[in-house]
Amino acid sequence: MTFTFRPLDPPRDAALLHRWVTHPKAAFWMMRDASVEDVERAYREIAADEHHHALLGLDEYGVPAFLMxxxxxxxxxxxxxxxxxxxxxxxHFLTPATDHPVHGFTRAVITAVMAHLFEDPATARVVVEPDVRNKAVHALNEAVGFVPEREIDKPEKKALLSFCTREQFAAATGVAV
Structure with missing residues (x-):
């Protein structure tokens, strides 16, 4: 699977993101009760933030396939x-719920996300902090080279702080970065 990335456009993409983030599968995204307006507002704030960026991952046909x-x-x-x-x-990344799951899709997404991050030579290490209860994402993270360090208390959750260096990613996936 091949993916490309484009900056998220809050007004254009809010309805799509709303479907994704309010689905029960996205419970750990913590936006289940958000309105379309809430989603657009949240992503407008991210778009205006010099330290936070949202991107859509597009499939080979240019169709939005995930959020990063x-x-x-x-x-x-x-x-x-x-x-x-x-x-x-x-x-952070989110793959939307689907009625037609494709085997290996989420693993391909996290691999593409990590490769995209490591394309920037300034990126030395990727940091994640998923909810400690999200066992599925812990397994995906470890599959691409993340090493858990410790649990931390964030205001909204207890999180598993984990790190992945460029070398750990390459060793785990065989993807040269």
């Missing part, structure tokens, strides 16, 4: 919860 966020953990999400290093980049 990248952020500077020294300024967003993890401020004060760990000691950031130069080159750290935080990441």
């Amino acid at each position: 966020e990248k952020y500077d953990p020294a300024h967003r999400e993890l401020t004060g919860l760990y000691e950031p290093r130069p080159g750290d980049v935080g990441m």
